[in-house]
Amino acid sequence: SSVNIPPPECMLRPLEVPYRYLFGPGPSNVPPRILAAGARPIIGHLHTEMYEIMNDIKRGIQYAFQTNNHMTLAMSGSGHTAMECAVFNTVEPGESVLVSINGVWGERVAEIAERMGAKVHTMVKSPGGYFTTEEIEKALAKHKPVLFFLTHGESSAGLAHPVDNVGDLCTSVWVINAEHNCLFLVDSVASLGASPLLMDQQKIDILYTGSQKALNAPPGTAPISFNERACHKMFNRKIKPVSYLLDMTHLSNYWGNDSKSAREYHHTGPVSGFFALRESLAILAEKGLENSWRQHREVAEYLWKGIEDLGLKLFIKDKDLRLPSVTTIAIPDGYDWKELLAYMMKHHQVEMTGGLGPSIGMVIRVGLMGYNCSKFNADKALTALADALKHCPKRRG
Ligand code: GLV
Numbered sequence: 001s002s003v004n005i006p007p008p009e010c011m012l013r014p015l016e017v018p019y020r021y022l023f024g025p026g027p028s029n030v031p032p033r034i035l036a037a038g039a040r041p042i043i044g045h046l047h048t049e050m051y052e053i054m055n056d057i058k059r060g061i062q063y064a065f066q067t068n069n070h071m072t073l074a075m076s077g078s079g080h081t082a083m084e085c086a087v088f089n090t091v092e093p094g095e096s097v098l099v100s101i102n103g104v105w106g107e108r109v110a111e112i113a114e115r116m117g118a119k120v121h122t123m124v125k126s127p128g129g130y131f132t133t134e135e136i137e138k139a140l141a142k143h144k145p146v147l148f149f150l151t152h153g154e155s156s157a158g159l160a161h162p163v164d165n166v167g168d169l170c171t172s173v174w175v176i177n178a179e180h181n182c183l184f185l186v187d188s189v190a191s192l193g194a195s196p197l198l199m200d201q202q203k204i205d206i207l208y209t210g211s212q213k214a215l216n217a218p219p220g221t222a223p224i225s226f227n228e229r230a231c232h233k234m235f236n237r238k239i240k241p242v243s244y245l246l247d248m249t250h251l252s253n254y255w256g257n258d259s260k261s262a263r264e265y266h267h268t269g270p271v272s273g274f275f276a277l278r279e280s281l282a283i284l285a286e287k288g289l290e291n292s293w294r295q296h297r298e299v300a301e302y303l304w305k306g307i308e309d310l311g312l313k314l315f316i317k318d319k320d321l322r323l324p325s326v327t328t329i330a331i332p333d334g335y336d337w338k339e340l341l342a343y344m345m346k347h348h349q350v351e352m353t354g355g356l357g358p359s360i361g362m363v364i365r366v367g368l369m370g371y372n373c374s375k376f377n378a379d380k381a382l383t384a385l386a387d388a389l390k391h392c393p394k395r396r397g
Contacts, residue, residue, distance in 0.1 A: 020345075021372075023381045024353040025155040025190060025326045027212035027219050028369040030276070034217055037279035038272045045269045053278055054255055054269075060281025061223040064192060064215075064289065065207055067199035072225040073255035074277055075208075075246075076269045079189040082208035082222035084112055085246040086185050089234040090206065090226075091147050093117030098145035098182075100136070102129045103156035104357030105187050109149045116242050121145065127157035127359040128316055128328075133165050140169055140182060146233065147183050153191025156356040158316050158328030158365065160195045167203025171229075183230050189213060192223075193284055194296040194325035194369060205230045211273070214296070214325055216370040217280040220273045280370075293324075296373055300324035303368060303378040310386055315363045325373075328355075328363040334394035337364055340385075343392050348384035 022029050030038075043050055054073075061072050075081040087109060091097055097118040099110040102125040114120045121143040123131060131150075140148060148170055152161055163186065170184040183205040188197055193214035199207045208224040211217035226234065226248070234241075234248055241247050250266040252258045284292060300322065304314055307329055315328035331337045337354050341364065344350040355363045366381055368374070 019349060021348070021350045021377070021380060023366055023368060023372065023377065024351045025213075025356075025365050025367045026210070026369065028214070028216055028367060028372045030216055030218055031283075031371040033283065034276050034279045038218060038276035040272070040275050042271050045271055046263065046265060050271065050274075051256060051263065053274060057223075057274060057278050057281060058255065060278065060285060061225060063285055064209075064223065064281060065199040065225050066197070066201065066289070067207070067225050067227070069199070069225045069227050071227070071231050071248075071252060071257050072223075073251060073257065074211075074274065075222040075224055075251075076220075076267060076273075077222060078212075078219055079187070079208065079210035079222050080108070081246065082210075082224040083109060083187065084243065085224060085248065085251070086206045086208060087112050087118075087147070088116055088241040088243050088246050089248045090183055090185070090230055091116065091118045092237055092239060094119060095147075096121060096143050096145045097147045097149070098123070098139055098143050099149045100131050100151070101125070102131070102159065102161070103127050103151065103154040103359060105151040105154060105156070105189075106149060107357055109185075109187075113147075127154075127355070127362060128159060130159060130161050130321060133169065136166055137169050145182055147185055149185045149187070151187045152197055153188055153195060153323050153325065155190035155323065155326045155365070155367075156359045158323050158326050158363065159321055160191060160323040162321075163197065163202050163204070167205070170205070171203055181229070181233055183233060189222075190326050190367075191323060193289070193292050194373075195323060196293050199225060200227075211277050211280065213367070214292070214369040214373075215277070215280040215284065216372075217276040218273060220270055221277045223277075292370075296324040296369070299368055299373045299375060299378055300327060302375050303327055303366065303381065306378060306382040307366075307385070310382065310389065312385075325369045326365055326367040328359070328365055331362065331364060332389065335389070335392060336395055337361070339392045340364065340388040343388040344384040347387065348380075350381060350384040352381070352385075
């Protein structure tokens, strides 16, 4: 017997990757320093030096999240992995989960929770909408969930959801009735490092983010942190979580967070991805969180003004609810949004994107995150937009 499938033509050609200005909702461009960190020679995932790097990552996440939580780690996978990890570990089949949906991320969590057999209740608003404390309080009282999900950085709508007081509501439900131990789960994939968020002070029980947005690392790792309340719930389960890979009993050991003296093999983590993540967290620590928040806000305001000067309308009217990392523009009358995006890509190598999930056809999204977050890049984005508006044919309106 011999091989009868020849080497594919494409594999005999060199890899080609264009340079793109990634001004969409992520991934964002990765600065040379982080690329170089990711290109360091591999070491074993169970070497002591790797454990040190993982310990550093833990400390870096604690700073970025503003938490003292011991149970802090990075998932091997994208933000979705962290999303599934949070739900799979803290919820058991048949338990009540409350999910606020005002864009695509709530939809995802509702589906994930439903797939693992939770009783899912949703609060739904169209993209751009947000939930008042009263609405949340009422829904918590009605559904008595074990988990309440909220998206802080709703990248599909461009909304930064207020988080103050929500943790208090979840805690008080728990204190009054231990059976209704409601954990507060927050998605900060698109907002972490760009929009103020203080895990411990805002009483967030579980928080996760992704590596590829304001942190500027390559996609593929996802910081997550669980507080004591969350640990209590997830380590006192009746049945094991549905996923072996995402089981926090194993992951806590892999990250040196349990009481065992040795870390055991569970899975092989993305070694290069962890190098890059460590470097991105180091850059954030050097810069300072508050400086990073300020920079994102200043550049976003500059971008917002430029967008309005082009005669376009911002999708989120209230400035204080706008996500500084991902700006949403209402699709201008008469234009085909796909043509505008294709034009910018073709003539400027600039990526912007359309909506996602329920916001498809409503918005164009511009993201200037971390390394990309500068007035220079805002001008570049505005130039591309202005050029597309000038050259793309108007069809309707
Ligand atoms: C992905 O994260 C997006 O917002 O498009």
